[in-house]
């Protein structure tokens with residue numbers, strides 16, 4: 092985003108994380124103080140609820156409080172884990188998100204909408220109009236009843252992406268989404284346990300159904316061999332067509348990532364994935 096808006100990547104500070112991949116608040120303070128002392132003007136703080144690779148959830152109340160104290164806009168990237176808000180049980184994982192100035196959630200991830208259906212939520216709708224409203228004689232005037240999306244975003248000619256986001260809950264009901272999030276979370280726990288039993292220790296620390304595992308035998312051969320080996324195992328599983336998994340690096344450590352986000356996944360699919368990994372491991376020498 093910094094690149095696209097012309098601010099430049101050098102304007103971005105990456106806040107170091109703790110061992111669980113969560114934002115290190117002491118380091119955040121240090122970065123902020125350093126920038127202010129150098130005469131720079133921080134204006135935006137971004138937290139993540141569910142990182143893509145390892146499912147880490149930042150301790151959101153902390154950056155929310157600091158952003159308020161420092162007068163920064165607080166944005167939360169909840170691209171896939173934001174769906175947890177639909178169920179009372181996993182919702183506490185997102186504690187603090189309610190204090191965000193804006194939140195992004197992708198309906199095309201855990202909410203099962205076809206690609207692409209990104210959602211931007213903000214407590215300050217006026218800011219969108221301030222940023223994007225353009226008046227011309229040839230476009231329709233602002234409606235009194237509902238803000239026209241072309242006045243609140245960069246895109247003018249656009250598809251009705253909201254229809255598919257609306258239709259699924261309209262047909263299945265919110266309860267169905269809540270049950271899916273709960274079921275997937277349970278299946279994630281089952282998956283982690285079954286993988287551990289099969290000699291795949293979990294290396295990420297997340298309450299979400301994203302499980303990252305690394306093979307200790309491959310790791311003993313050093314990072315390069317480990318990377319190539321895990322990549323080969325992933326390719327074997329994907330070629331088999333029974334499960335889709337991906338490779339990931341967590342804190343530089345090569346690993347395999349399995350994520351449960353489909354409303355169709357059931358316990359037997361978990362067994363299928365574990366069996367596919369077992370077959371791939373047997374077929375892949377270190």
Ligand SMILES: *Cc1c(COP(=O)(O)O)cnc(C)c1O
Pocket residue numbers: 139141142143168169170171197209
């Ligand atoms: C997928 C993802 C994105 C990117 O979202 P797209 O809308 O699919 O481009 C951003 N942040 C996180 C945490 C994600 O998981």
